[in-house]
Amino acid sequence: MDYVAPKDFIKKMIDAGEAKVFMSTRDTLIRAYMAGAILALAAAFAITITVQTGQPLAGAILFPVGFCLLYLMGFDLLTGVFTLVPLALIDKRPGVTLAGVLRNWGLVFVGNFAGAITVALMMAVVVTFGFTQAPDAVGERIGHIGEGRTLGYAEHGAAGMLTLFIRGVLCNWMVSTGVVAAMMSNSVTGKVLGMWMPIMLFFYMGFEHSIVNMFLFPSGILLGGQFSFWDYMVWNEIPTVIGNLVGGLTFVGLTLYATHSRTAPSRPQPATAARALDANTVAAE
Structure with a gap:
């Protein structure tokens, strides 16, 4: 059968998290770099x-092509390892600390950022014809996205920070659901x-994805967006990373692990139900 049952794919999740913990530094960085670039x-x-x-x-309908490609090639996003890797620790796999x-x-964050920055530089060259002219329509759009999603949050103070965090939570709830x-x-x-x-769903709803933002906001700065790198880190990237961690681990990793790997004991059956079950078993025999 093509479908894998929850009790089986939760084991795949834990095994994947364990494998990523012991992966070499070189391979971790390469896979993270390529994931950031493709996304x-x-x-x-x-x-x-x-x-x-x-x-x-x-x-939004066509954006997932990048996610599917990087996943099928075995590359790693920070949002995915936020969900999978802690399960190996919680499951007490030998050697996982x-x-x-x-x-x-940390390595995946660095690799994702490097890959995203590489594409940001390349796209800035493309949309400005090697920085010899003003950005084209696509460049204009990229350049202004970061303003509303940094300074726009900052205008609302604590409420803006809360909104940003929740959008990060909702984003990785969906992205990690895709991984699973x-x-x-x-x-x-x-x-x-x-x-x-x-x-x-996450892309159309405008939720905050830390790796997508590693491309959008540096691109915005390169293309004339009226916000600073400090604005980007404080009013987007750092809260988004925290929200992504909470969303993926809490609403996907831990819930699946709790109910499919550490399933609670079944409730005792009423005596009448147990007798009916025995009768049906005898009849079947």
């Missing part, structure tokens, strides 16, 4: 579609379909 290209692709069609839904979990998160959905199938078609739906 950044997907974001640029989605914005281009939105600008050219005037339909944000069209961009908190230091190992934090090491993985890929484990529910043994076929490429099933994996892609499972990933596509929640990723499309």
Whole structure:
């Protein structure tokens, strides 16, 4: 059967988290770098579609192509390791420590950022013809996205910070659901379909994804956005990273682990139900 039952894919989740803890520094960085770069290209692709069609839904429908590609090639996003890696620690896998979990998160963050920045620089060259002219329509859109999603939050003070955090939580609730959905199938078609739906949802709803933002906001600064790198870190990236961690681990990793790996004992059956069950068993025999 193509479908993988929850009790089986939760084991895949824990195994994947354990493998990432013990992965070499070189491989962790390479896989994270490529994931950040591919997701950044997907974001640029989605914005281009939105600008050219005037339909944000069209961009959201096609954005998941990048997520599906990077997942199928075995690359790692920070949002995914936030959900998977702690499960190996919670499951008490031999040799998995908190230091190992934090090491993985740190390396993936650095790799994702480097990949996203690379694409940000490349796209800035493309939309300005090598910085010899003003940004084209796509560049203009990218340049102004960061203003509303940094200074726009800052205008609301604590309420803005809370909103930003919640958007980060909701984002990785969906993104990590996509990561897990890929484990529910043994076929490429099933994996892609499972990933596509929640990723499309998060992008269209405007939730905050720390790696997508690693592309959008540095791009915005390069293309004339009226906000600073400090604005980006304080009023977007840091709260988004924290929200992504809480959303993925709390609403996806821990809930699945609690109910499918550490299932609570079943409630005792009433005597009448037990007798009926015995009677049916005898009849069947």
